Amino acid sequence: MDLKLKSVKENKVFDRKEVVAEIKFSGSTPKRYEVLEALSKSLEVEPELIVVRNINNVYGGSRAIVYARVYFDKDTLKNIELGHYLKRTEKTKPEEKAEETEENAETSETKEENAEEKSE
Secondary structure, three states: OEEEEEEEEEEOOOOEEEEEEEEEOOOOOOOHHHHHHHHHHHHOOOHHHEEEEEEEEOOOOOEEEEEEEEEOOHHHHHHHOOHHHHHHHHHOOHHHHHHHHHHHHHHHHHHHHHHHHHHO
């Protein structure tokens, strides 16, 4: 994946930078966390301070336009960004997904054991 910054505008009212970038890729569209990591490296900012708003594929090509917001501190990010964007960003981390599936598997096993005990 190749990331190229198209524009970076500073929005002093909301204490953030608004970023438009173009990514070129082969195969399927990169996952949100991959784009987040690439933006983090390119802008030299912690990934926790970036919110990827949209990834729009360009028809007929293996490229996409990315719209993101980069905040200067976590408090401002939490106060300004809408909740569903924060949840979407949190859900994209693959390590957390693996932990969630393990927890769900343990919970379902416990439910099955409880159901067996009740039927006896």
